[in-house]
Amino acid sequence: MKPFQYKAPDRTYTQSVASLGLTQVSFHSSDVRAQEMAASDPAVYAQAMQEVADEHLNGAEWRENMDNAFPSEVRPFGSVPTCPQVALMDNRSVTFDPRQTYDGRTVTKGEAVAGSLVSMEAPEVGVLVSGRISILDHTVQFGFTERSMAQTGEKLLNDLELSMASKIAESLEGQPSVSKVYAGAITGTPTAQAEDVLDLIAVHLDTYWGRDISEFGVLVPVSLRPVLNRAAQRAGLEDIDELVGTRVQVYSGTDRGIFLVPKAFAMLSFRENSEGDVWRVELSRNSSLLSWELEVSAVVDVMATAMVEVKVGGSDWETTQVALPLVKQLVLAEQPAPPVGP
Incomplete structure (x- = not known):
């Protein structure tokens, strides 16, 4: 057959897609046997990607890596998050929103009761992390290799990690236990910017x-990742985690600044579904x-x-629950000017 000359397909073969419970019929005009067409079969490619993603995301290695990055739990289907409670062994002055006491006094400061528990409140909303890729038939039918599939899988996982971190940063911003500091923009060479970032973290770290x-x-x-990576290279270190001294997670999307979250008090709680999996991995056909x-x-x-019991007005018997300034958000910008009244 001459190049670009169309030949009507005169052969067929069938294959089963186990994850969807269906059978697919493919038409072709070559003498290649069905079992040898895997390297150009979109169904084979898509099903392999689904199996690898499901095996990794719902495996023990992912759970271990997630917990190493930040304290995490995976709770059974239908259960509520486990709220950490940490004993407060010393007095602690905290600032909280003004309130009216029973006798009409306005309170802006109080002293935490020694020995009381710092308890975490469940968030009002959960974060749904989701990602999707479309595997077009014509992009696969030219053939693929094991390495090309690995590259696609790595890109999918990297994008998913950035997306999840972005939703976590979005969830943190504006919570009662987050205190915001406007640190000003950083400028200069990558080395100078990295030094500024490390100095900001050191100065604003709540010990x-x-x-x-x-x-x-x-x-x-x-x-900030390439900036910190460059500084790590110049210092002869392996990565930014070693440069900063802890696990550094980058996030995509809107620049919300740097978040410093104490591991002893905060936690991520992932939900299992009815089948015991954290991640739902679905493959569907878009005809x-x-x-x-x-x-x-x-x-x-x-x-x-985080909530803690606080004395009101120095009283030993009148207390109230207030939010602790637990998480520090360092915004790399100047503080916006207050709105001008009419």
Whole structure:
């Protein structure tokens, strides 16, 4: 047959897609046997991607890596998050929103009761992390290799990690236990910027919640990753984790600054589904686009709102529950000017 000359397909073969419980019929005009067409079969490619994603995301290695990055739990289907409770062994002055006491007094400061428990409140909303890729038939039918599949899988996992971290940063911003500091923009060479970032972390680290940076989790915008990586290279270190002194997680999307989260008080709580899996990995057929749709999703609760019992007006008997300034958010910008009244 001459190049670009169409030949009507006169052969067929069938294959079963186990994950969907269906049988697919393919038409072709070559003498290649069905079992030798895997390297150009979209169904084989899509099903292999689904199996690898499910095996990794719902395996013990992912859970261990997640817990190493930040204290995490995976709770059974239908259960509520485990709220950490840490005993407060010393007095602690905290600032909280003004309130009216029973006799009409306005209170802006109080002293935490020694020995009371710092308890975490469950967030009002959960975070749904989801990602999808479309595997178009015509992009696979030209053939693929094991390495090309590995590259696609790595890209999917990297994008999913950034997306999840972005939703966590979004969830943290604005919570009662998050105190915001406007640190100003950083400029200069990558080395100078990295030094400024490390100095900011050192200055604003609240040692009441941890004695060293290793006791905190650090969230930074992805734009700072090459800056910190360059500084790590110049210092002869392996990566930014070694440079900063703790696990550094980058996030994509809106630049919300740097978050310093004490590991002893905050936690991520992932939900299992009825089948005992954290991640839902689904493969479906989109006939209108002639593609396979691979979607992964999970639900996580960010436990970062800490409450403590505080004395009101120095009284030993009148107390109230207030939010502790637990998480520090360092915004790399100047503080916006207050709105001008009419």
